[in-house]
Amino acid sequence: MAIKRKVNANWKGTGTEGKGHLSSPNNFFENTPYSFKSRFENEDGKSGTNPEELIAAAHSACYAMALSVEISKAGHTPDEIDANAEVVLDKEGEGFAIKEIKLTVKGKVSDLSEEKFLEMAEGAKKGCPISKALSAVPISLEASFEA
Structure with a gap:
């Protein structure tokens, strides 16, 4: 039996100026933000995850x-x-x-x-x-x- 896990990523806007949110069925991720800044500018926690x-x-x-x-x-x-x-x-x-x-x-x-x-x-x-x-x-x- 295969175990399946899902997380949805929703992104709005350009790659560098846009923003995204992650959501999961178990609500661990509940509109958790992520962004270009949180990924490439070392803004730990300020702009969400990455x-x-x-x-x-x-x-x-x-x-x-x-x-x-x-x-x-x-x-x-x-x-x-x-x-x-x-x-x-x-x-x-x-x-x-x-x-x-x-x-x-x-x-x-x-x-x-x-x-x-x-x-x-x-x-x-x-x-x-x-x-x-x-x-x-x-x-x-x-x-x-x-x-």
Whole structure:
């Protein structure tokens, strides 16, 4: 059975001066604004979200869950997994391209070795469905561990 998720993007106006809103059936996105400024001028939160921030949110959430599943399969319960994803957008020719995604994770798991945690962290990076979908972009991982 395929699981389907939807988000609608509505844009009005030109690419640089227009504005858009995102909406989803579950109302997580409920007329959430996005704009050229929020995407290309580093106006964090002032003009709404942007596609790269949404990719980072999806990737960090997927990765944290995938790592938790890996740890659980090994018979351990994670105390905490704190994952961040940084999507790097840069100029390329006449446009822009996502050049890199930097995953950073801090894990706290009782009764697990740091070596095993780091191995699982790398495995989760490769196995996370969002990592797989974004495999055209270099994805780095920096992991730290607390027993």
